Amino acid sequence: MPIEKRKIIPVWEAVRSVLDQTFELPTETIPLEESDNRYLAEDIKTTHDVPPFDRSPYDGFAIRAEDTNGASKQAPVILNVIDSIGAGHVSEKTVQEGEAVRLMTGAAIPKGANAVIMLELVSERDSVHIEIRRTVLPGDNISEQGEDTEQGTQILKKGSKIHPGAVALLATFGYERVKVMKKPVVGILATGTELLDVGEELVPGKIRNSNAYMIASQIKKIGGEPHILGKLPDDFEQTYTGIVSALERCDVLITTGGVSVGDFDHLPAIYKKMGAKLLFNKIAMRPGSVTSAADYKGKLLFGLSGNPSACFVGCELFVRPYLLNALNADKVHLGVLKTELQEDFLKPNPFTRFVRSRVEWRGSAPFSVPVGLDKSGSVSSLAEANALIVLPGGTRGWEKGSEVTTLLLDGEGSVWPWDLAEKSKL
Ligand SMILES: Nc1nc2c(c(=O)[nH]1)N[C@H]1C(S)=C(S)[C@@H](COP(=O)(O)OP(=O)(O)OC[C@H]3O[C@@H](n4cnc5c(N)ncnc54)[C@H](O)[C@@H]3O)O[C@H]1N2
Ligand code: MOO
Ligand SMILES: [Mg+2]
Numbered sequence: 001m002p003i004e005k006r007k008i009i010p011v012w013e014a015v016r017s018v019l020d021q022t023f024e025l026p027t028e029t030i031p032l033e034e035s036d037n038r039y040l041a042e043d044i045k046t047t048h049d050v051p052p053f054d055r056s057p058y059d060g061f062a063i064r065a066e067d068t069n070g071a072s073k074q075a076p077v078i079l080n081v082i083d084s085i086g087a088g089h090v091s092e093k094t095v096q097e098g099e100a101v102r103l104m105t106g107a108a109i110p111k112g113a114n115a116v117i118m119l120e121l122v123s124e125r126d127s128v129h130i131e132i133r134r135t136v137l138p139g140d141n142i143s144e145q146g147e148d149t150e151q152g153t154q155i156l157k158k159g160s161k162i163h164p165g166a167v168a169l170l171a172t173f174g175y176e177r178v179k180v181m182k183k184p185v186v187g188i189l190a191t192g193t194e195l196l197d198v199g200e201e202l203v204p205g206k207i208r209n210s211n212a213y214m215i216a217s218q219i220k221k222i223g224g225e226p227h228i229l230g231k232l233p234d235d236f237e238q239t240y241t242g243i244v245s246a247l248e249r250c251d252v253l254i255t256t257g258g259v260s261v262g263d264f265d266h267l268p269a270i271y272k273k274m275g276a277k278l279l280f281n282k283i284a285m286r287p288g289s290v291t292s293a294a295d296y297k298g299k300l301l302f303g304l305s306g307n308p309s310a311c312f313v314g315c316e317l318f319v320r321p322y323l324l325n326a327l328n329a330d331k332v333h334l335g336v337l338k339t340e341l342q343e344d345f346l347k348p349n350p351f352t353r354f355v356r357s358r359v360e361w362r363g364s365a366p367f368s369v370p371v372g373l374d375k376s377g378s379v380s381s382l383a384e385a386n387a388l389i390v391l392p393g394g395t396r397g398w399e400k401g402s403e404v405t406t407l408l409l410d411g412e413g414s415v416w417p418w419d420l421a422e423k424s425k426l
Contacts, residue, residue, distance in 0.1 A: 003261045004261075004268070006281050006282035007280075007281075007282060008282045008283065008284050009280050009282070009283055009284065010283070010284050010352075011283055011284065011285045011317065011352055011418065012418035013280075014279070014280045014283045014291070014293070014317075014318065015317060015318060015321060015333070015418060017279045017280060017293070018279065018293060018300070018318050018321060018322045019321055019322070019325055019332075021279070021295055021300055021322070022325060022326065023184075023251060023252075023298065023299070023300070023326050024326075025181045025182050025184055025251070025326045025327065026181075026182045027041035027179055027180065027181055027182060028179075028180060028181075028182050029177045029178065029179050029180075030177060030178060030180055031176065031177055031178075032167065032170055032171060032175055032176055032177065032178055035162045035167065035170070035178045035180060036162055036163070036164075036167065037161060037162060037163075037223060038161070038162050038178070038180040038181070038183075038223070039159055039160070039161055039162070039180055039181045039223060039327040039328060039329055040156055040157070040158055040159060040160050040162060040166075040178070040179070040180060040181075040328075041158060041179040041180050041181050041328070042158050042179050043154055043156070043157055043158045044154070044155055044156035044169065044170065044173070044175070045152055045153065045154050045155065046149050046150065046151055046152060046153045046155050046173060047151065047173045047174060048151050048173070049145050049146035049149070049150050049151050050146070050148040050149045050172060051143055051144075051145055051146075051147070051148060052145060053108045053109075053145050054108065054109040054142055054143065054144055054145050055087075055106055055107060055108055055109060055142075055143050056103050056104070056105060056106065056107050056109060056116045056141065056142070056143070057105060057116070057141055057142075057143045058105055058116055058118045058119070058141055059103075059104045059105050059118070059119050060102075060103065060116045060117050060118040060119050060121075060122075060141065061079070061081070061100040061101065061102055061103070061116065061117050061119075061122060061130060062095060062100060062101045062103050062109050062110050062113035062115070062116050063079060063095065063099075063100045063113055063114075063115055063116070063117060063132070063136065064095055064096075064097065064099075064112065064113060064114060064115070065114050065115040065135075065136045065137050065138040065139075065140065066138070067079060067097060067098060068117075068132050068134065068135050068136045069135060070135070071132050071133055071134055071135055071136075072133060072134070072135075073133045076123075076131040076132060076133045077131070077132045077133075078098075078125065078129055078130070078131055078132075079098055079099060079100040079129070079130050079132065080098060080099050080100065080128060080129060081099075081100050081101070081102050081127070081128045081129065081130060082095070082099045082100070082101060083101045083102070083110070084101070084102040084103070085101065085102070085103050085104070085107045085108075085110075086103075086104045086107060087104055087105060087106030087107045088106070088107070089107060089108075090108045090110075091103070091108075091110040091111075093110060093111075094110065094111040094112040095110050095111065095112035095113040096112060099112075100113075100130060101113060103116070109142055114138045114139065114142070115136045115137065115138055115139065115140040115141060115142065116140065116141035116142060117132060117136050117140070117141065118141065121134065155169055156169060156170075157330075158328055159327065159328030159329050159330055160329075161223070161329065162178070162180070181326070181327045181328060183223060183224050183225040184223075184224045184225065184251045184252060184323050184326055184327070185224070185225050185227060185249070185250045185251045185252075186219045186224045186225065186226050186227065186250060186251065186252045186253075186254060186319075186323070187227050187229050187246045187247070187249055187250030187252070187253040187254065188212050188215050188216055188219075188226055188227065188228050188229060188253075188254050188255075188256075189212075189229050189230065189231070189232060189242060189243065189246050189253065189254070189255045189256075190209045190211055190212040190230075190231040190232070190255070190256050190257060191231070191232045191233075191234060191239055191255055191256065191257040191258040191266070191267070191306070192209075192231065192232075192233070192234060192256075192257045192258070192306060193233040193234045193235075193264070194206050194207055195207065195208070195209040195231045196208045196209065197209065197231075198210075198213065209231050210308060210379060211256040211257070211304070211306065211308055211311045212228045212231065212256065213228070214308065214311065214312060214382070215254055215256065215304070215311065215315055216228055218312070218315045218316065218319070218320075219254075219315075219319070219323070222319070222320050222323050222324065223323065223324065223327055223329075224252075224323050227249065227250060229242075229246045229249070229250075230242075234257075234258060234264035234265075234266065235266075236266045236269065236270070239258065239266050239267075239270060240266075240270050240273060240274070243255065243270060243274070243301070244274065247296060247299055247301070250299075251299065251326075252299065252300050252301075252302070252319070252322065252323070253299065253300075253301050253302070254301075254302045254304060254315070254319060255267060255301065255302070255303050255304065256304045256305070256306055256311050257305070257306030258303075258306065259281065259290045259291070259292045259303040259304070259305060259306075260290045260305070261290075267292065267303045268281060268292070271292070271294045271296075271301070271303075274294075274296055275296075276294035276295060276296040276301060277294060277295040277296075278292070278293075278294045279292075279293040279294060279295060280292060280293055281303070284350070284351045284352060284393055285313075285317075285351050285352045285353070285354060285393075286349065286351045286352070286353050286354070286376065287305065287307060287309045287310035287313055287354065287375075287376030288304075288305050288307075288310040288311075288313045288314045288317070288354070288376065289310075289351060290303075290305050290310075291303070291304055291305055291310070291314040291317075291318065293318065300322060302314070302315075302318060302319055302322075304319075305376065307376040307377045308377065308378065308379040308382065309356060309375070309376050309377070309378050309379070309381055309382065310376040310377075312356075312382055313354045313388065316334060316388070316407075316409065317334075317354075320332065320333070320334070320413075321333050324413070329413070330415060331412060331413035331414055331415055332413060332415075333407075333413050333414050333415070333416065333417050333418075334388070334407035334408055334409065334413055334414065334417065335407070335408035335411050335412050335413050335414050335417075336405060336406070336407060336408070336414045336417040337359060337366055337387070337405075337406045337408055338366075338403050338404070338405060338406070339359055339366040339367055339368040339387075339389070339403070339404060339406040340365065340366070340367045340368070340401060340402070340403060340404075341368060341389065341398055341399070341400055341401065341402045341403075341404045342367050342368060342369040342370070342400060343369070343370050343400055344397070344398070344399055344400045345391055345397055345398040346397035346398070346399065347397055348394065348395050348396055348397050349391070349393050350393050350394070351393045352390060352391065352392050352393040353389075353390070353391040353393070354388040354389070354390060354391075354407070355370050355374055355388065355389040355391060356370065356371055356372060356374070356378075356381040356382060356385035356387075356388060357369055357370045357371055357385060357386075357387050357388065357389045357406065358371050358384055358385065358386050358387065359386055359387045359406060359408065366406075368387060368389050368404065368406045370389065371383070371384040371385050372384065372385070385409065386408070386409050386410055387406045387407060387408050387409055388406065388407045388409070389404050389405075389406050390404065390405045390406065390407060391404065405417070
């Protein structure tokens with residue numbers, strides 16, 4: 001049988017076509033303590049001023065600043081202490097001329113007072129008299145109501161990922177429960193007669209199914225809910241039926257293996273039989289050139305390569321933005337950093353390469369060091385990789401010391417890292 005000719009597209013075009021497919025995720029309301037790393041389904045506005053009342057930032061005395069006019073070492077001012085409060089209490093007294101209220105950090109400033117002096121700066125004559133030897137100005141040491149943020153300010157955006165700081169704000173404004181996007185359910189099906197379960201002993205010709213677990217871990221990190229739906233032998237009918245029934249149980253289906261041109265690579269024919277609309281099945285990238293995607297009745301099927309590194313890269317470059325887009329995130333792609341390449345890649349490659357690497361900082365300068373075997377079938381390169389060096393395809397190789405774009409596997413993502421590639425038509 002002649003091998004079908006595939007249309008090769010650049011990476012950014014494949015990414016774009018994935019982003020053009022959208023799907024709606026429902027929302028759910030969950031306890032604040034369970035909201036870490038979830039995506040907010042609504043904008044959050046402050047429901048009150050912070051602080052909600054004028055308060056003391058120090059343990060000290062609330063006073064009337066004008067009472068200290070002219071105070072000095074030689075001419076100290078003596079004030080009567082009329083009350084003493086800790087945080088959480090409000091004094092019922094009003095500070096009048098010559099008076100002070102002893103108060104602790106976080107306590108509300110009593111009526112009549114307009115400044116606070118720290119405990120260390122006064123001498124206590126007895127339990128009800130203090131001596132002040134300096135001039136205090138009105139407003140000194142008062143945390144004013146609303147100085148941190150005012151009521152009605154938009155403080156967190158729909159689509160932002162809930163991190164510890166966001167949790168602090170949600171708690172501040174009384175969100176015991178938080179409205180978040182439901183996690184997209186991602187079905188994962190591994191194909192390959194050679195695949196053993198993780199707990200099985202090796203036998204000749206077989207390998208363990210590592211991709212399904214790797215993808216599940218990537219999906220969790222991205223913010224989805226992975227469902228490993230098992231593995232299928234390289235049999236057309238079984239794979240076809242497996243995929244069709246798996247699609248009913250998830251929002252997105254990822255398969256691994258069987259997308260190339262081999263005798264047992266059934267995915268292309270399965271897409272055809274299903275009537276799924278192919279988005280792409282050949283990308284000018286390495287690893288992962290055979291990464292495929294197809295739309296079946298509004299649901300996306302990602303056909304990732306069986307080769308572990310190719311599978312990993314395909315998930316990061318295409319599945320990540322697709323899921324994060326549905327979660328309303330704004331930085332749906334991997335983060336970008338310019339780094340100095342630490343190895344020669346002198347052989348020109350027509351395809352853009354994504355080299356598993358480690359970004360290391362020497363002082364304030366980022367360097368990228370390729371890690372492990374640079375082959376798409378390699379799994380060891382994934383052990384230490386925290387980044388992918390992007391080596392645009394073309395007629396030239398890349399020398400050690402060149403500045404290269406690097407995609408970061410951890411941390412904040414980016415809005416669109418493909419600008420350069422797009423402009424140069426890579
Ligand atoms: N004649 C050609 N051969 C190949 C081409 C090509 O263009 N012409 N492309 C090569 C490239 S590039 C890649 S990438 C692979 C893609 O292969 P498939 O996606 O069809 O995947 P399989 O053939 O099923 O498996 C490839 C490789 O990966 C191992 N594998 C599969 N599933 C898993 C799993 N779940 N866990 C771990 N490892 C897995 C499998 O045993 C194979 O070694 O095709 C090239 N060939
Ligand atoms: O598609 Mo393969 O992963 O390029 O090496
Ligand atoms: Mg194959």
